[in-house]
Amino acid sequence: MGKVMSLLGRRAIKPFKEFNFESRVNREITKEKRQAAPWHQSTVKLIEKSIEDQPEDVLRSLKERDDLLLDRLKQVYVTSDDSEPQQKIAENPDRPLPTNRTFVSDMVFGYTEPKCVPYGKITLKDVLQAISKHQEDPEFWTPKKISSEFKLDPGLTEKVLHHFRTFVLIIPKDYKRTQITQETLKNTALTAPITLKQPVSSDNEDESITSKEKS
Template identity: 35%
Template sequence: MSNMGARVARMFRNFNLENRVHREISKEKPRVAPRHGTSLPLMPRPRGDSGDRDRRNERLLTLLRAVYVESTDPAAAPKEVAAEKAAERRPLRFSLPGDVYGLVELPDVPKGKLTIAEALKALSSHHRQPQTWTPGKIAQEYSLDLKDTKALLEFFIPFQVQIIPPKSENAKQIKAS
């Protein structure tokens, strides 16, 4: 069966093949682009004495030897300051039991930083008791900047659940309790 399909395909492929070949051969050929003349020299010779560029210029060499460059690394000072800041660490306030999400729990954290467990604990404390856990108290408790703490409490909202009402009346809906 497949042999018959190949025969039909070959028949269409070879249909009028000889006439098509003659037509292509009889077409006028495109002209070839002219070749670049090779009789010209590759680069013109400089005027004057060509030995000037090969000779040493003693005056320029003495000036070059007189140049002395002294370099200092400006990035060395900020690294020391960053190393001192990194040395300021605070003990961990709150951690979850066991390997949380497969990560190893740290014993201490740099000042101005929070772990995920501490951030969730601070947010839940503020959410439950906003009068007690004010942004100032959270910043003092976790050694944070007050501006960063206010931004954390305003923009990091992991507990907010929004229920979108259905478009039709007969659709099932979760009851808010």
């Protein structure tokens, strides 16, 4: 309610603020001496003391208007008859400028993934996918099956799956009361829940809940 009232108040006052606006602006612009901006409280005393320490001639010049200086400033101006230089950038046929100016989105992993991957090699995206599959279901996605799926060396695949894991969010049931220690993390298995194997639909929601309770 207060926000509505303040909005209505601003709208009601706005016509009075804009009344005779141009003439008031012209009156302020044509003033000979405008009001200076206020000094900060921390520097008022320092400025006043520095002004008082100045000689009388300097103090008088600060207060009086110097017409001679203003006339000289009016006579100072710069003119230029030269046309604007136009520098043409020489085109290098070996390094032509890009013609496609469409927006390029940021890469997921910071680099462009190759389209063709030779046998025995794997992209970072597929590495994370393979490790995640092994964590979710190590009995089904064994190192032998993953090496066959991605055409990798079985021994190297087994070592990678043994030493590398993806991040798993561990939330205890009574997380508000239980304090997670280093010993708790050591005793917690780094495997994903059974319900994360496949997206749970409305049809098999009851089955996934039952399997989670059994585990």
